[in-house]
Amino acid sequence: MIIVIKPGKEAVISEITNRFGDHTEVFVHDNRIAIQGADRDALNKVELDAAAQIIENHPASVQGSRAFHPEDTIIQTPHSTIGGDNFTMMAGPCSVESLAHVRKMAEVAKAGGATVLRGGAFKPRTSPYSFQGLGEPGLQFLRQAADEFGLDVLTEVMDEDHVEMVGKYTDIFQIGARNMQNFSLLKAVGKTKIPVMLKRGMSATIDDILNAAEYIAAGGNTQIMIAERGIRTFDNKYTRNTLDVGAVPVLQKLSHYPVIVDPSHAAGHTEFVTKEALAGVAIGASGLVVEIHDDPAHAFSDGAQALTPDQFLEMANQATAIRSLVKPTKKAEVTA
Ligand code: PEP
Ligand code: MN
16 A cells, blocks of 8 residues: 655654554655555554545555656766656677777767666576676776776676675666566665666566566665566567567556666667667667677677667667657656
């Protein structure tokens, strides 16, 4: 149950927190209070009188819901403001390959207007015999390149035992599609204060990803963004996955977290990446996360879907043009 407290009656918030807090989860956001597992019958007369609205029919992922938190979450990192009316470009290689290479890619990302440099040092590869990432030295190279060009770092953490170490280098944790329901990992990043980009699992429903986000929020970290990166459908012969563009406004309606589109892992082939990126911009995503490489044929991973520097710069120009035509999404009014 979510209770919206009337103006002037805020004192009741701490009373409710004290009364319920020792036997259930209670979350407070401004004048809204969510009590896990309780309904209106649990409220006394003073509490009922203080309620402007009682919302009993809300999603299980309550902290992520617009009913609990009507306004957009805006995530502030050293170089980026993510969410709300802002648009954030994130780019970089799939894998960190060397210091020299990631520096070169950071320069390209910056030239295309990116404020976030992506790159994996721990790679979730389909085959255990494929390149697994450079590990901690890769994080050092990524951090150094990002700092040199005034960019934030976005990198994947695959294992809860690595959260602390990866957290020393990154501004944003990436939770990959394959780990979207790794609940111990979600709990571990939920205990940090570092923003998290949660990528949609390839077979995850909208409710699945919202509940996965709730695992992070439940630990106290609500600096979450959601990435649509393509899902498995009946026909992924010509694309690696199917970009679920329609998920963007749905997620924006249901939750207040910024929604980012990853056209690279959706398309899987360079020739489709720009088109899918532009679709993401047109539908109102808060940003793009795009893989780039100057020599895709020799990339350590995901070369087939990398944009070359020229292709990236062209895409970034087109994205800016489309963005200027698309008014920031009008958020649905919270009802019920
Ligand atoms: C990646 O970002 O390189 C990656 C592996 O992404 P995903 O988890 O979406 O497959
Ligand atoms: Mn990749």
